[in-house]
Every structure is written in structure tokens, then in C-alpha cells.
Amino acid sequence: MIIGIFFRAGRHLTVDELTRKVRARNRDIGAATVYRTLKLLARLGYAKELDFGEGVRRYESSLTAHHDHLVCTGCGKVSEFEEPRIESLQEEVAKKHGFLPTMHRLAIYGTCPECVPPELRENAE
């Protein structure tokens, strides 16, 4: 049931967010089990552990195409993007340094469209 909710739920879930969803369905499930389930999914390769430096861990399904993240420092919303040119430049950089890259983490922090104050909008003034 936990796994079902996880894959159906939105992306980039906090463990606590998932725990709430799960407990809304069944109050008898403890947080430890949610932690254990997510760790298991990550170990099996079905979930990715994310860390945006917020002090809490997030998880997302790894059954989707690779992507990186845009994190809004205003409302905390996380969105995704994919940019093959950045990917290949990373390969290039790694190779130049003799690195055998296995993965990378790229997050762009800033203010999302809804959080940009009107007076700072492109088409303002």
C-alpha cells in the first residue's frame, strides 16, 4: 500500500508527506515503516533519494526519464527539467578530469513564476 501511494503521489515527496498520506488511509502504520519502505525501494533502484539541502530527504520514482530540478526558495515547490546539452557537458568535464562519473546532482534555486513579485516581472515597469 505504501508503495502504491508513493508511485501514484506527486514527485519529490518528503518522507513526512508520504507518511501523512499513508496514515490518512491507515492510521496504524508507523513512520518507521515508511522510512524502511522508501529505503528499500531506493536500494532496489525503484526510487531516488533527493537532497536539496532543506534538512529533510525527499524521494521520487526512478521509473521516469532522467531530469534535474528547479527549487523555488519562496514556496518550496520543486519542478523538473531536462537539458541534454548540460548532460553532455558534464560527461565532457568528468572525462577531462579523469573522473568516471556515475551520477550527478543539479539543482537550480531561485524564485518560481508565482513567487516573483510583480514589480520584478520581465514585463513590469
Added chain:
Amino acid sequence: MIIGIFFRAGRHLTVDELTRKVRARNRDIGAATVYRTLKLLARLGYAKELDFGEGVRRYESSLTAHHDHLVCTGCGKVSEFEEPRIESLQEEVAKKHGFLPTMHRLAIYGTCPECVPPELRENAE
């Protein structure tokens, strides 16, 4: 004295590493003071807080040019690189999503040259 050691020391220091260096010089200094000093430097903009998902925080001087990081998952060593083409692609991505970017974090994880087993070296086989 803590500040002096911090800026003179190598990059990407763990708080614990810096505490060791400081206490080697003066045993009477507690870890709390080192934590407080680094937080202060970060607040004033002289230090950057880094988080590579290792479970510990690292700090580096922000008085150097912007750069991103290569993290060796074998020996833990962290090195730096700078790739203007990646930077400008990030700007482009942010703009495309209506984001006002303030910063980004890019870390490439993998195996550094010293940790690549010989049989996997490019010029092996």
C-alpha cells in the same frame, strides 16, 4: 584564529575537520565555537555551505571564483571545475521556466583517477 585557519586550509572542509585543525592549535576551543564561526562567515557571505549528501556539512571560502564540484565516491575527495557553457545553459533553462535563479548546485559523483581500478582505465585491456 578560527577564521584564519579556515581561509588558509584546503577547500570543502567538514566542520569536524576544521575543528580538529583548530583544536590542534588550541585545545580549549570547543566545537560549538567553530560551528558558530562558520555560520557567521556564511551569514556575512564569506563562506559557502556545501552539502554533498554525505550527512555532514562542508564549508568553503566564497572569496574564490564560482565553481562546481566533482565528488569521488571512492575516497571522498572533492575537486572543482568551472564550465561557463553549463552556467549559461542553466540561465537559459531557468528563464525558459520563468524562474529567477539565485544560485545552483551541481555536483558530479563518480570515481577519481586514483580510485579507478587499473582494469577499468581507458588505456587498459
Added chain:
DNA sequence: ATTGGTGCAAATGGTTTGCACATTA
């Protein structure tokens, strides 16, 4: 009976904080 998974509460570990104390102006 044995296995595997669970909830609960306690442990963990990096970081922060309350507080009494010292040092300086």
C-alpha cells in the same frame, strides 16, 4: 515452529542552543 515484517520507543549523530562564566571596555 520459523520467518519476515511491523509499531513503538529509544538510540544515533550532526548541529544548535541555554546558561553560567570570563574578559573587555
Added chain:
DNA sequence: TAATGTGCAAACCATTTGCACCAAT
């Protein structure tokens, strides 16, 4: 005397783990 910064130990908090328990083989 007031203000600032310190060490120490306790608090914090997300996460992990020990353990007794339960369900299903």
C-alpha cells in the same frame, strides 16, 4: 556594569534501529 563571546552539556530533529509481537507460511 554592561556587552560580548565562550565552553560545556543538554536539546533538537530527521532518521535508524532494537525489540517484542504478530501474521503467514
